[in-house]
Amino acid sequence: MIPNRLFMPNATQETVPPNGYKLLTLGHKVRILIEKKAVVRNIWLVLILLLSCVMTLGIGTMMISPKEVIAVVFGHGSPMSQFIVQDLRLPRLLAAVFTGAAFSLAGCLMQTMARNRLATPGIIGIDNAAMAFAVSSVVGMGLSIAPSAMALAGAATATALAFGLAGGSGTRGYRFIVAGIGIGAIAGAVTQLLLSQVSIDVANSAYPWTVGSLSARDPFMVHILGAGVAVCLVACLVFASQFALLPFSDQVITGLGANIKYIRIIALVLCITLTGLAVSVAGPVGLVALVGPEIARVLARYRGIPLVSSALTGALVMVIADLVGRTILSPIELPVGIVTAVVGGPYLIWILIKRSSRSSL
């Protein structure tokens, strides 16, 4: 007979992490398994992100050298460059970093949950619905709730609808995604409808919501988004071991003793929160959610779910896209949504053309 303890390791017994991993124990319940390689990778990503941030702060109509930028960040430098960097470029940069991270993290979660690379918030209509709700609040058709709160409500509604309409097939398969496309189309039409109903001034004030752009954003919302991203990132780390089960089939997850509904609901709530907040800062720029996690997955060599790396690569993509949009055709400024669509569209088509030899992710 096989000894029982082989299958039921004693909880009090010290758990030895596998090779290349480190186990962090916080209190009694929370245990986080950290891959050492992932830590190194993320440190590299942070360094690259910082580098591109310094570049972004320096490049523009008025060029500022990286040395000067660093001096300004630490409180020195001429008043002119201080004004440009701190008052003009820094808020925008922060908005780019946070929205990129939020979209990308949300995309990574949604893709993992649906086991489908195409299931990103932008494609399944969450962006559009958040936009429609926010616009309805701006033009005064909502219940006088702040646009950001309405954006969150819209994100939640669209997700619920997409799941409901996907029917018995669950989140698997393309049915879920085409249902999302339909919802996105309706939300887009409703937005147009609302905009065509009101006077031109109100429509103009609602316009920034409908294009993905980082210019002239509410600094208060950027701070809220920053806090939201931080909280969600920590939550992701805490639940990382549960999320790691998501790629398996429902039977396997249940067999491993996890509560699949509970995991899904947590992932969904995180996803909706991140998308709603990000849309309320930058409008629908959802294609970042397609590209960011993919780069992270390639960097991670398809091992595990690269949540932190996704957030970092998303931020990086957003910062670079905004930089390109600002500089490539200056003095005309391209909204970042257009840059990401021009880059992300061909990439999406490439995903569809390429037959994936690996898993569905």
Add this chain to the structure above:
Amino acid sequence: MLKWFSVTPAQRPLPSVLMSALFVLTFCCVLSLLLGAGGLAPHASLLTLLGHGSADAEFTVFHLRLTRTLVGLFVGLTLGIAGALMQAVARNPLAEPGLLGVSAGSSFAVAMALVLGASTATLTVGIAQIGALIGCLCVIGTAKMQGQRNDPIRLVLAGAALSSLLLAMTSLILLFDQRAADEIRFWVTGSVAGRDTSTLISVLPSMLLALICILYTAKPLASLALGERVAIGLGHKPRRIRGIVIIAVALLVGAATAIAGPVAFIGLVVPFAARALVGPDIRRTLWLCLPLGPIIVITADIISRLVAQPAEMPLGVLTAIVGAPVLLFIVRSHRLPTL
């Protein structure tokens, strides 16, 4: 009458269905002439129609509303037929010119032409048709390269990706040119208002060409529905048929887009309704698409005029609100019907 409902759609006699659809269409056209946003009451418009109206009323009814109705008639006709053809050739109930990026390709070409100096008034339909053709070829190419023509939903995804790309490029172009952006802003959501009948006349030659294509391909398409091998066995050349049909679709969608802007979902709803009424045979479906398309467009146009008086809402918005649920319904239906 009861017998009519109890038989399967494919067994219903085509003439009776067609006649009732035509009757409804006439009714819609009359309604479209009678109802509107202005101060003209329906009975006053009726008097005008009978020849006893004031000059103002005559202008409203015969100049504004009649043009509008004619444009709606034309747009519904072309988009409905184009949708039916596209679904037959892709063997996919979700294939729709708007969803597959054909309209987006067309509007991209129009935006390009506007920026290069044309104006919406003098715009040649040919540009929109070339754009539509390129859009068509891109989608079909994508679907072919992935080698999964049979997966209906993937084709839609490819189309959605292509659409979003083309829309982004369109807005990119418009950023450079304030004048073009102003001209295109209302056009881009799709509308049948304020168009000129002269555009209708200018598209007639290409419509004639499309008609010849359709007459030539209707029978082979019906056999293609039974499968590629069956079609070859019956002596048709599937490749050539597909090519001709795609050209016809591009001609139709390009013309409709040039006149009314991209109106999505008509090509999805109309063949869907037609199949529900007379069954899947393309020869019967095409006949029924003729009245059904205009019925839907004109009804949508009447609603869009009445809902938001005295302003009006873009037609494209209304068709999306009507059409997207149909898309959801088709996707949700337990077994995706393959054509």
